[in-house]
Amino acid sequence: MRNLYINILFGTILLVYGEKDCCRNIGKSKAAILGAINTLQRTNRLLGESSPISSIEVAFHARLKPYITLGSRQTVIFDQLITNIGQAYNQHTGHFTAPYDGIYFFACTFLRPYNATVLHLQMVKNSSEISRGHAASGGGSQAGAMNAIVYLHKGDVVKVRHFPGFGPEIIHGDYSFFTGYRI
Numbered sequence: 001m002r003n004l005y006i007n008i009l010f011g012t013i014l015l016v017y018g019e020k021d022c023c024r025n026i027g028k029s030k031a032a033i034l035g036a037i038n039t040l041q042r043t044n045r046l047l048g049e050s051s052p053i054s055s056i057e058v059a060f061h062a063r064l065k066p067y068i069t070l071g072s073r074q075t076v077i078f079d080q081l082i083t084n085i086g087q088a089y090n091q092h093t094g095h096f097t098a099p100y101d102g103i104y105f106f107a108c109t110f111l112r113p114y115n116a117t118v119l120h121l122q123m124v125k126n127s128s129e130i131s132r133g134h135a136a137s138g139g140g141s142q143a144g145a146m147n148a149i150v151y152l153h154k155g156d157v158v159k160v161r162h163f164p165g166f167g168p169e170i171i172h173g174d175y176s177f178f179t180g181y182r183i
Contacts, residue, residue, distance in 0.1 A: 056100055059181035060089035066173045067113065070162035076121065076171060078178040089180070095159050096180055098152035106180040107147040108133065108160050111172035114141045119171055120163035125150055132163065141172060149183070
């Protein structure tokens with residue numbers, strides 16, 4: 001496919017610049033370029049492509065495997081990758097690093113185990129909070145959730161961490177997930 005594009009564009013360039021007096025042949029050159037554009041558009045339609053540049057896919061879904069007792073501001077490292085299209089989530093640091101500028105959606109669901117009192121988490125972009133979640137006290141395990149839609153620049157980092165200023169709290173492994181994708 002790429003060779004077809006190159007051949008069409010090369011042929012068009014020859015038509016435009018290959019003449020001795022290209023000023024007299026502007027109409028001919030314009031027609032050749034429009035023909036090349038139409039050919040590329042028809043080829044894309046035949047191949048089912050809506051754009052000559054495909055969208056860049058970025059998506060991840062990760063699970064927390066162990067129970068963890070979190071300290072203040074400690075990053076939750078969702079260490080079991082289920083999906084990591086684009087390799088933007090690092091299961092060793094818990095950081096999602098935006099590979100491209102764009103709008104991203106993030107969600108986190110988590111569980112406080114039955115033997116813990118409460119759980120406070122926040123989602124941060126670089127060092128600024130973009131969402132927060134809470135699993136309340138009460139009988140049995142309690143669930144919490146948070147999500148956010150944010151514009152990220154390439155290199156921005158999104159992570160989930162324990163809320164600042166709170167003492168140790170426990171997050172349940174196996175039932176806690178962090179998910180994100182580029183819209």
